[in-house]
Amino acid sequence: MNIFEAMGLAWEALIQNKLRSFLTTLGVIIGVAAVILMIAISAGAEAVIAEQINALGANLVIVTATRGTPGRPPSLVYDDALAISKEVKGLTGVAAEQTVASQVIKWGTVNFETALLGTTPDFAKVRETPLETGRFFTQTDLDRKNKVIILGSKVAKDLFGETNPVDQEVLLGTTRLTVIGVLKPKGKVADTDYDDRVYIPLTVVYQRYLTQAMQLNRVRTIYAQVENKETMDSTLAQIKALLARQHAVPLDKPDFVVQTQQDIIQTQQATTETFRTLLAWVAAVSLLVGGIGIMNIMLVSVTERTREIGVRVSIGARPIDVRMQFLMEAIILSLFGGIVGVTGGVGGAWLFNETGAMRTEIVPWSLALAFASSALVGVFFGFFPANKAANLDPIEALRHE
Amino acid sequence: MNPPETLNGNAVIRIENVRKVYNTGEVELRALDGVNLDVRRGEFVAMMGPSGSGKSTLMNILGALDHPSDGRYFLEDEDVGEMEQEDLADLRNRRIGFIFQSFNLLQRMTALQNVTLPMLYRVENRVGHATREEIAIAALESVGLGDRLYHRPNQLSGGQQQRVAIARALVNRPSLMLADEPTGNLDSKSSEEIMGILQNLNRQGVTIVMVTHEADIAKHARRVVCMRDGKIVSDGRAGAQNCLERKR
Structure with a gap:
């Protein structure tokens, strides 16, 4: 069985249960969208600061009253x-x-x-x-x-x-x-x-x-x-x-404050830094939760399809074939989540910007990063359930109701 | 490891002193207790015996789904016990066709897709998608289901489902077909049809080993092996009646 045939089998299994597949991938969708939005918002905030500094003028001392x-x-x-x-x-x-x-x-x-x-x-x-x-x-x-x-x-x-x-x-x-x-x-x-x-x-x-x-x-x-x-x-x-x-x-x-541009830049950078770290954690955690969601459903799916696995083994599927099929299912779920998440993240960032709710700048590498991490989540969290499926005892599996 | 001297070129199966022991807590269950059996190319063997006599365990070992605790199994002169996972899968894929009492078709796939599946798992002499479908269609036509290609199992009768299963077992042209109570879930008319197909296959040179506990079905076979308590108690046409009487 080659990789495309494995993808075909996985795809057939997934469209069999569209709602469940979608709900499973929802965590990844949110995680990926969060990563892209987070980076777009940070980039937007930085751009605003840069513009503010430029708008001030050069070599400036700013005195304000407390x-x-x-x-x-x-x-x-x-x-x-x-x-x-x-x-x-x-x-x-x-x-x-x-x-x-x-x-x-x-x-x-x-x-x-x-x-x-x-x-x-x-x-x-x-x-x-x-x-x-x-x-x-x-x-x-x-x-x-x-x-x-x-x-x-x-x-x-x-x-x-x-x-x-x-x-x-x-x-x-x-x-x-x-x-x-x-x-x-x-x-x-x-x-x-x-x-x-x-x-x-x-x-x-x-x-x-x-x-x-x-x-x-x-x-x-x-x-x-x-x-x-x-x-x-x-x-x-x-x-x-x-x-x-x-x-x-x-x-x-x-009873006054004397600041330079440098002071203002540093203060604002510290703020965005905190902001960005916080958002990065939120995004990372939601991707992780999304991955666990995929693993959970894949484990359920392996149990539900124990007999199917037995049948496949009895007609000559090798452990690697079974592993590939289930791994593919997890990867397709994650990649689908990645695609929808990228779309959602870009759309959300665009909407924030257009409606003036928040300045955002979509950073191209963030799309690649988010997409790659979603694929990684699929492989990582798909591996355990796929292995479980591949190592089933064929006789036990065939007897499973 | 060399094959035993007595093994002649015609033997498809040779089982030597095979034991299968299950340890369930304190009790030691001997499902197979020293079985010896030769099946020659082109034979049609019915395996009979009461429940728990070990015939299904033997079938699983013959089908390379299970390993004996002891003893050796040669399939076409090759020691199956020495084989790796991959080789066992290839064995199940190309050299053995398995059909079951409960058909074991994948419910969400059409008859055609089910029959195509073994070719998908083939490692050597792979063929492309179009050829796979051609072969699968031919196999389904040969069992009289040319007009049911796109039906799913739940749209087919039991007899039709078993015929799909036979087509699936045939597509990789195995030399041995194992049938575990193939008519156990079928009415007598469908049973006769299935037996007709199996006999036809046997006439074309496919070796068949079939488990059954119906004398009507067993009579289609030329050789009846009777098992009891993990041992073969009789072997030959004469044994059939004996086997059933003991069962009562």
Whole structure:
């Protein structure tokens, strides 16, 4: 009996009991799909991180305030940014940023809600947000509280269509602002759509969009761009010392956090690492359970078909023929599970991505890995029942009812 | 090991002092207790005897499904006791055709598929799928089932099922056919048909050894071997009546 004939015999036995065969292979289907999904989700998470890092800009120091307490709001202020810019050496730019609740933007009859960010002139440079057309605001705009606005590419397109937005007047909330520039598309990273937001001078935000006195002058984040990567450590130390002095807090109990891109990368990588390890275990365990399921059913099947085995032996089947037939059944079950599982895993990953539930990236080698492990599961867990069948005593087997 | 001197070229089966002992706890059961038997090429032997006389055990040993505890079995001058698993399988496959009281067809396969099966397990002189089907169809036609090729066993009568089993036993052209109570589950008309087929085969040169406890069936054989308590008590046509009387 050659291998194809063995496959034929196995196939006939399996289609005899379609539902049972399907249920048997379900464990492998889930395991294989889990492996592929797990790898796609990890790859997706990594891609998101890479994009976030790229979106930040290069050689960046990021200063944020620690969470405020009642009566004492987050402590970072615009003056801190000015102080850093003035006193810390080796910086090519410093920008401060404050976010406000999103506002309705209106031009003519078109209007919709968009995110609003108040910032300072260096923002374009340190956060690497180049302009498509027009200009970014200047220190003069900031000092004079000029009512100017820069649009993200999506906002510009939705609001103006084919019209050139520069020098047009828009209404943002209740304030009239003149468009002076439009940014190049930057895309969507994680939950932030860089193209669906607008930028105005920080001072205008304080004047027109923040009403509570307590919030005035506060900033959410300060970005500082370091000229030379090698001096990063000393720059960090300088900024920390300066801010501690400004805020009159001890250095070992700061009310702010100073981070580099490297710190952020490491934190996020640690998170995805844990995530991936966990998912890998889930996938491995479900493949194992799937394999045990196959072995279980194969053992039942050998018992049920004891007499059949006896008949086959009596007409000349060798032990190897019987072993081959049952091993083939297990392998076909696993491979079928592998194929359906790969389809399911790829489909699931695609669906997650399309519906925006989770960013996923299908990794080609994961399909090969999942498929190969399903075949391996079949051989491994099929071997014991197949051996049991091959070693049956023919007379006992023929007497079996 | 050399074959015994007395073995002539015509002997298909030679059994020498074969014993089969089962140890079930304290009791030692002697299913076969020193059996000697020669069957020459072209013979039609009926084996009779009451239940527990050892005839089925002997059949299993002749069919290479079981090993004797002691003694030797030569099939066409070859010592079966010396054979490896693979050779025994080949023996069952090509040199012996086995038919059973309960037919032992595979229920989920058609008559044609059942008959094709022994050719699937053949190791030497293998033939392709198309040829296998041709041979199987010819075998089924020879037992009068040319119009039942695609019926499954549960769609066939007992007599028809046994004829499928005979076709299956024949496809690899064995020189010896072993029949263990082939008519035990059949009505008398079907029994006569089956015996007709077996006699025909015997006339074509196939050696047949058949277990039965029906005198009507045994009379189709030219030689009757009577067993009792694991021993052969008579051998020859005359023994048949004796064997049945003792049984009563």
